[in-house]
Amino acid sequence: MDDFKKSAKITHSLNVLSSFNELKQSDCICNFTIKVGDKSFKVHRDLLGAVSKYFKGMFSSNMVEARNGFVVMKDICADAVGQCVDFMYTGEANPTMESVENTLYASHLMQLDVLSSICFDFMENNLSVQHCLLVGRLARLYDRTELETIAERFIVDNFESLILGEDFFHLSKEKLIFYGQKLNKKHEVVWHAVRRWISNKGEKIGSELMETLHFGEFPYKFLLTDLLTDSLVKSSSDAKKKIKWEAALKWAKQSRRHQKLFPDLFELIKLQDFSGDFIRQTVRNEPLVEESHKCKDLLLDVLCARTEVKKYVPHIAVSSDTGIKTLNFQTN
Structure with a gap:
């Protein structure tokens, strides 16, 4: 009997959502409008107030938007708002890596916690070299520590492939150093990453980054045969001096x-x-x-x-x- 009641409750809830969605599709009894740029979404205040804390606060405190019957949302993606509206009416979402950042921003604004969780779950299950930096950045931004750890582990494990992509250049200097220190003696990969990042960012930032490199962790033979002959190092007298010094220490301590x-x-x-x-x-x-x-x-x-x-x-x-x-x- 209890199972039947639970099943009936779920069926009823789904029917209510489905009925509201049909009303929205036919523009029936819609009493509020969300405006984003040149797009408008006609919706039902009662449903939005029940599903979204953002709209509940707007309607319950009789804000000007509630009195006017519409809200103008600025600096937000219209498609993402549309995805949030669809979720509120169906309980379903199909995020993509191309849209997930905007969807997360909109769901966070509207305080749609379940939709946000769907987005984070999607990113965790679809980690790739192409999108792992995005996942790590969004996990940090929204304080998802577990996902951030998973993304960082993936980034380190696939760093050699990652540095070949364009997204690699979006790394901050601090994050580049952070990941470099995690690579555990993969000095060729570290240098390849630093060299490519410096070449893209420019000499001034590159020189600053060179100062943060732990050349002492590089094998002395690699320092002498690879780094000292590199054109980027040759163009920096400070780098050459530091590398020679570290190579001498490495050799002496053998x-x-x-x-x-x-x-x-x-x-x-x-x-x-x-x-x-x-x-x-x-x-x-x-x-x-x-x-x-x-x-x-x-x-x-x-x-x-x-x-x-x-x-x-x-x-x-x-x-x-x-x-x-x-x-x-x-x-x-």
């Missing part, structure tokens, strides 16, 4: 024998070409440099030769084989 040879390699590096900030923040704090008297002496000689050394080296004391070298500078 074995203890290499570490013993690091001071001789360090002598061949043109420290005078490095910026003061890079020397102070990176070179000077490298353990291989700190552990070598020869390296510290070479570093001190470079700092002494700089005309503005007092700005960032107020005091240096370096122990060497021949004694203690000490420099004291007064800072402004």
